[in-house]
Amino acid sequence: MxxxxxxxxxxxxxxxxxxxxxxxxxxxxxxRNIWPRIEPNLQLTLLQALETDILTSIKQWNNLSLEEKKSLPDITKQSMINDIGNVLYGFNSIMKSLEDQISKKDLENKIKVLFVCKYDISSKLLYDHFPVLCSLANVKLITLPKSSSKKLSTTLGVKKDIQFLALREGIIKNNKFISLTLNSTIDDINxxxxxxxxxxxxxxxxxxxxxxxxxxxxxxxxxxxx
Structure with a gap:
């Protein structure tokens, strides 16, 4: 051959x-899935600020009966309702608001920060997309410590575990610590x-x-x- x-x-x-x-x-x-680095001590401090300051009025509202809500002074009632409108903790509502924020330039009272209890969520599919989404929406992204989900649900006075929590401008501008931390300590997503x-x-x-x-x-x- x-x-x-x-x-x-x-x-x-x-x-x-x-x-x-x-x-x-x-x-x-x-x-695309790189999250901002946040020191553990700062994570705990931010969680405590949510528990003791920002979310307290919402817990009070959730614990009131219908009759008690009706009997509240108008100023107090309106203040609580405003706080409720400035805090989102449902996955679907947060997703919709972020998508609206990306598509609408003139949107008022935008979301400024999203807290995610990554270590309490079993599937990465629920949060892997948030770095890209928050970057497009110009939203700060913060990871909270393990077991934060149950603490947030207790703070809000709800039964289900809270895995995601978003804050709008309207409630952040009234809290100097959160506002200063977001502007000077938490890095933008790159x-x-x-x-x-x-x-x-x-x-x-x-x-x-x-x-x-x-x-x-x-x-x-x-x-x-x-």
């Missing part, structure tokens, strides 16, 4: 290649490919470069039976 020389075989392999330009993103889809996102036109402007390279030419086999 005869065989082709080795050099002819290599030459044949070289012939079966062609030059191409391969597109590459300068900001590839990396770091996701590489979103640096090219045009917030005015809602478009992702891709910065593409091309790499000159080669690829083999693969002949397609004709599988049709004659």
């Amino acid at each position: 005869s065989s082709k020389p080795l050099d002819n075989s290599l030459k044949g392999q070289e012939i079966q290649k062609r030059t191409i330009f391969k597109p590459l993103l300068t900001n590839p889809y990396t770091r 996701i590489g490919f979103l640096n090219n996102y045009n917030y005015e036109d809602k478009k992702l402007e891709m910065n593409v470069k091309f790499l000159l390279t080669e690829m083999p030419i693969v002949k397609k086999k004709n599988d049709k039976k004659k």
Whole structure:
């Protein structure tokens, strides 16, 4: 049995290649699930601030009977209702509000911070998308310590565990500690490919470069039976 020389075989392999330009993103889809680093002591301090200050009026409201709510002075009642409107703790309501915030530029009383009890949630599918979503909505993202979910539900006076908690501008501006912490201590979310996102036109402007390279030419086999 005869065989082709080795050099002819290599030459044949070289012939079966062609030059191409391969597109590459300068900001590839990396770091999309990187959460801001928050020191454990700060996590505990923020949780305590939620328990002892921001959420107390909502707990009082939730613990009142219908008759007690009706008998409240108008000023007190309106203050509690305002606080309730500025705090979101349902997954669906938070998702809808963040999506609205991304799509509507002139939205008032926006969400400023989202607290997530990551260590109390069994499935990552429930929170893996929040870094990208919060980055687009310009919302601070904070992880709370383990077992925070039950503490939040107790603080709010509700039976179900609270895994997500969002605060709007209206309640943050009245709390100096939370406001100062968000502005000076909590980093913004940094996701590489979103640096090219045009917030005015809602478009992702891709910065593409091309790499000159080669690829083999693969002949397609004709599988049709004659």
